[in-house]
Amino acid sequence: MNGIVGIGVVVCMVFGGYLLAGGNLGIIMKALPFELMMVGGAATGAFLISNDFHAVKKTLKDIKKVFRGPDWKPGDYRDLICLLYELIRLARTSPVAIEEHIEDPENSAIFQKYPKIVTDKEAIELIADTLRSASMNYDDPHQVEEVLDKRMEANLHHSLHSSHALQNMADGLPALGIVAAVLGVIKTMGAIDQPPEILGKMIGGALVGTFLGVFLSYGFVGPFSSKVKNVVEEDEHFYHLIREILIANLHNHSANICIEVGRQNIPVNRRPSFSELEKSLKELRKEA
Structure with a gap:
């Protein structure tokens, strides 16, 4: 919701202020399709050059985070704690019984109570791999902790690639706007024999390229990059919760x-x- 409101505010304030100051929107609208083709098209091409297909696909998917926000809500954290509580209790009372749950989570009666968590492959693998490590009688828990830290660091690095890709695009847009503006000036110089009123409109159209590059960079693509990064880092707390509980x-x-x-x-x-969590855990104990 904030993403949609933010876009509306940016557009209304920029163009609204321009119109209130007496600006002629017709010049911008006439040049906009061509400038957008040059600036936006070049930025898209550069994005495709600098990223492989998987990265492009992931970036397009992650743009949804700007409007949807974090995947993991407060209720999901509570569910994760309840899941880990059940698994820890079972592992301590019956080390053999826990194996069928961590080896086949999709058919586990415990995991199936939390369908949203089951759909997250990384979360399930973190839980299963860590509990499996515990069953191997590691002499030093710090070894498991170090492995988890490295794994989560690598996972965060890959998850932030979309944000970096968008930021690279944002960094390049102002320069591409200058390229479009220069082309507009070249076009204007080719019509130098025209009267001033025509040349003025042509120069104004050329400057739309510079405006568009800066506007898209700082008004949209850059903020999109920041939002994706913030959401990814916030969702990372979900996996840190798994680490903290299982290391303890x-x-x-x-x-x-x-x-x-x-x-x-x-x-x-x-x-x-x-109190909320204690209530949920008491219900689990009653079920058990």
Whole structure:
């Protein structure tokens, strides 16, 4: 919602201010299709040159984050804690029984209680791989912690590629706007024998290229890049929660302490209250 409102504010304030100042929108509208073709088309071509097909596809998909926001909502964090609580309790009471759940999460009765989490391949693999490491009797939990940190760092690096790709496009748009403007000046110089009123409109049309490059860069593509980065980093807290709880489990803390360690590491705007979480865990105990 904020993304749509922001776009509306940018467009209304820029063009509204221009019109209120007595500007002639007709000159911009006449030149806009051609300038947009040059500036936008060149930026798109440069984007395709600098990224492979997978990166292009992922970037187009990640643009939705600008309008949709983070994938993981407060309720998802609560569900994740409940899932990990069930798995930890089962692993401690019956180490053999936990294997069927971590080896085949899609058919696990425990995992199936949380369908949204099951659809996230990275989250499921983090949980399964870490619990599997615990079953291998690692002498030093710090080894598992180091492996998790490296894995999550690499995952974040790949997830931020869309943001970097958009930022590169934003950085190049002003220069491409200058290219379009220079071409407009060249066109104007070819008609230097025309009267001043015609030359003025031609120069004005040429300057639309510069305007368009800067406007798209700082009004849209740059902010899109920042928003995608912020959303990716916020969603990364979901995977950090898995790390915190399962590493605490490897240090043989009680299940309740493991859960509280994880809860305290959730961002405030996503963190379930202690009483809310305790209520959910009590329901799980009753089911068990």
